[in-house]
Amino acid sequence: MEQPDRTDPGLAAVLHALGDPVRLDLVRRMAGNGECTCSPDGLGVPRSTLSNHWRILREAGITRTRRDGKARLMTLRRADLDTRFPGLLAAVLAENGRRTH
């Protein structure tokens, strides 16, 4: 018998992953550009710190990673997120758009 948690760790993990300025920036870049390299220009964040941010995003189900030669390229799992948490990504990206343009 299914006994879903009232506290929903899946949603909490996604919100936690999005709840950081650098990770929000990475999500916004992916939303705008489609793919993002591990260490995009203009972030001013050490590569080792970025690796940790990418891990948190990946483990929360927010990004997908593909290899292209030695490079790794990340994309937003937009359709998956929209299915799991309808409206959430749109609200997050709309806010970024409104504040940054």
Add this chain to the structure above:
Amino acid sequence: MEQPDRTDPGLAAVLHALGDPVRLDLVRRMAGNGECTCSPDGLGVPRSTLSNHWRILREAGITRTRRDGKARLMTLRRADLDTRFPGLLAAVLAENGRRTH
């Protein structure tokens, strides 16, 4: 001249505050009941830990606190949140509702 950050610490702080199972539970209770005491039944979380959760929610602008005698009662700043981050709270609460009923 206004120079909004591209990274938007306000949104990140709100997402971080929501990105915890206990804090999500508190938010859901306030959404359902209007007000919430500091230490509601059925959470199984020490009062000192709850104080910390309430502080994070308050500092992110998610809750408002009023005193009633010795008690403190918290409410969601729903209208403020809907203005600052349209659709965000609705997406978070819809997901909780869908998973828990």
